[in-house]
Amino acid sequence: xxxxxxxxxxxxxxxxxxxxxxxxxxxxxxxxxxxxxxxxxxxxxxxxxxxxxxxxxxxxxxxxxxxxxxxxxxxxxxxxxxxxxxxxxxxxxxxxxxxxxxxxxxxxxxxxxxxxxxxxxxxxxxxxxxxxxxxxxxxxxxxxxxxxxxxxxxxxxxxxxxxxxxxxxxxxxxxxxxxxxxxxxxxxxxxxxxxxxxxxxxxxxxxxxxxxxxxxxxxxxxxxxxxxxxxxxxxxxxxxxxxxxxxxxxxxxxxxxx
Amino acid sequence: xxxxxxxxxxxxxxxxxxxxxxxxxxxxxxxxxxxxxxxxxxxxxxxxxxxxxxxxxxxxxxxxxxxxxxxxxxxxxxxxxxxxxxxxxxxxxxxxxxxxxxxxxxxxxxxxxxxxxxxxxxxxxxxxxxxxxxxxxxxxxxxxxxxxxxxxxxxxxxxxxxxxxxxxxxxxxxxxxxxxxxxxxxxxxxxxxxxxxxxxxxxxxxxxxxxxxxxxxxxxxxxxxxxxxxxxxxxxxxxxxxxxxxxxxxxxxxxxxxxxxxxxxxxxxxxxxxxxxxxxxxxxxxxxxxxxxxxxxxxxxxxxxx
Numbered sequence: 001x002x003x004x005x006x007x008x009x010x011x012x013x014x015x016x017x018x019x020x021x022x023x024x025x026x027x028x029x030x031x032x033x034x035x036x037x038x039x040x041x042x043x044x045x046x047x048x049x050x051x052x053x054x055x056x057x058x059x060x061x062x063x064x065x066x067x068x069x070x071x072x073x074x075x076x077x078x079x080x081x082x083x084x085x086x087x088x089x090x091x092x093x094x095x096x097x098x099x100x101x102x103x104x105x106x107x108x109x110x111x112x113x114x115x116x117x118x119x120x121x122x123x124x125x126x127x128x129x130x131x132x133x134x135x136x137x138x139x140x141x142x143x144x145x146x147x148x149x150x151x152x153x154x155x156x157x158x159x160x161x162x163x164x165x166x167x168x169x170x171x172x173x174x175x176x177x178x179x180x181x182x183x184x185x186x187x188x189x190x191x192x193x194x195x196x197x198x199x200x201x202x203x204x205x206x207x208x209x210x211x212x213x214x215x216x217x218x219x220x221x222x223x224x225x226x227x228x229x230x231x232x233x234x235x236x237x238x239x240x241x242x243x244x245x246x247x248x249x250x251x252x253x254x255x256x257x258x
Numbered sequence: 259x260x261x262x263x264x265x266x267x268x269x270x271x272x273x274x275x276x277x278x279x280x281x282x283x284x285x286x287x288x289x290x291x292x293x294x295x296x297x298x299x300x301x302x303x304x305x306x307x308x309x310x311x312x313x314x315x316x317x318x319x320x321x322x323x324x325x326x327x328x329x330x331x332x333x334x335x336x337x338x339x340x341x342x343x344x345x346x347x348x349x350x351x352x353x354x355x356x357x358x359x360x361x362x363x364x365x366x367x368x369x370x371x372x373x374x375x376x377x378x379x380x381x382x383x384x385x386x387x388x389x390x391x392x393x394x395x396x397x398x399x400x401x402x403x404x405x406x407x408x409x410x411x412x413x414x415x416x417x418x419x420x421x422x423x424x425x426x427x428x429x430x431x432x433x434x435x436x437x438x439x440x441x442x443x444x445x446x447x448x449x450x451x452x453x454x455x456x457x458x459x460x461x462x463x464x465x466x467x468x469x470x471x472x473x474x475x476x477x478x479x480x481x482x483x484x485x486x487x488x489x490x491x492x493x494x495x496x497x498x499x500x501x502x503x504x505x506x507x508x509x510x511x512x513x514x515x516x517x518x519x520x521x522x523x524x525x526x527x528x529x530x531x532x533x534x535x536x537x538x539x540x541x542x543x544x545x546x547x548x549x550x551x552x553x554x555x556x557x558x559x560x561x562x563x564x
């Protein structure tokens with residue numbers, strides 16, 4: 001059997017296992033974002049949003065929907081890989097892959113695909129829920145799909161690196177709590193940065209999540225605070241950097257091999 | 259002929275400075291049933307960890323079926339099945355899924371993976387438990403699950419790191435039968451165990467490792483021929499009389515009605531029976547004090563420590 005054939009089957013195996021894992025514990029993986037986002041739609045969209053009126057030239061509810069979808073994609077892609085890979089390390093079941101003829105890049109692609117699958121699955125659930133609250137338009141389907149996939153890949157890689165260095169379960173909660181969540185809230189999910197003073201607009205432009213949220217919003221509504229080409233360029237660049245670093249970590253066996 | 263496993267000048271120094279392996283050299287022939295024995299911390303698991311890709315070597319080389327475990331890891335790992343000392347499967351996954359998933363990591367087609375998994379789970383009496391989450395299994399079942407998982411891709415070489423630890427006697431014997439049968443079918447087996455009667459029963463060649471160095475590496479027959487004395491325990495029907503003696507033998511009486519006699523190579527046990535009969539002492543039963551390999555193992559490790 002050729003090495004490529006083995007890698008392909010191994011990749012499919014990892015992805016199947018990852019999808020089976022998050023589907024098996026759907027109460028912990030798919031249900032919470034559905035509940036949280038519904039609350040956001042009700043509280044920020046309906047109750048508060050009705051008093052705000054328009055933002056960026058569109059109804060406030062329609063304005064926040066793309067941001068909330070991206071928020072769920074990002075956090076779930078990250079959370080899936082960090083918790084799954086760390087759990088594999090913790091239970092030492094990662095050794096199942098390490099004793100097998102699976103290339104590091106195959107392991108990485110398998111986990112990332114699992115993260116993307118969960119990110120997209122929650123994104124679809126939140127999108128379907130949002131249809132109950134507002135009409136969703138599609139300005140540019142290619143931009144929408146592209147930014148969702150690239151963002152999910154990027155945050156899956158982030159979750160992977162987090163899990164490689166984590167030594168206890170607390171370690172995989174630190175980055176989402178203290179970095180991803182604040183950056184998401186400050187990334188233009190609920191407001192346009194054009195409302196901010198110039199200084200804070202410039203500071204906001206250092207936040208990578210702002211680019212993802214605004215690019216997705218452009219794909220949905222056609223309104224954005226940033227240049228979507230810059231956003232795609234940044235995403236590809238960061239995916240390349242984090243991807244290369246992840247493969248290097250896997251090859252060294254950091255956190256896995258004694 | 260290419261060896262199933264060849265290790266040359268292999269050394270390992272851990273991050274804390276502990277030198278687990280000091281340049282060991284070892285060869286296991288194809289089709290062999292080989293035991294790697296040693297006290298705790300001797301370097302057995304480190305050696306097998308390097309061979310299976312779980313531990314990074316510091317220097318030296320290791321080959322599985324002629325494939326360098328670092329330079330040609332793909333082929334080396336395809337030839338190898340590993341049953342580690344500690345349970346290392348996902349506790350939440352079902353037995354069947356664990357075995358089929360492992361087959362996928364080796365590139366087996368789903369139909370082949372399912373067929374192999376069924377065959378192995380049946381052979382190891384786990385088929386009825388195939389839909390049970392692995393955490394619900396008993397210790398013995400978990401051990402068998404790891405054996406099924408390691409064999410699902412039909413490897414040429416199987417590493418068993420203490421496969422029967424914590425397993426009851428009946429189950430251990432059935433596992434021995436399974437391993438013997440597997441070896442007869444051509445799988446090279448490398449076993450580490452603390453049950454030396456297991457190694458004596460199953461293995462043809464034995465290496466003893468201590469403090470990261472190979473103390474002995476030879477055939478079981480050759481090793482056992484080094485044994486110069488053996489201690490026999492006689493259970494007597496009555497206590498030893500005062501002033502009891504046994505000319506030509508070293509002996510002691512650790513308990514009433516018990517006689518321990520050390521017999522040197524070349525001495526006949528018949529003489530002991532003759533002398534006991536002459537003294538009017540009846541023997542109820544007789545056994546060796548310890549397993550022969552165990553005695554030799556203790557001697558060799560003691561010598562190496564001193």
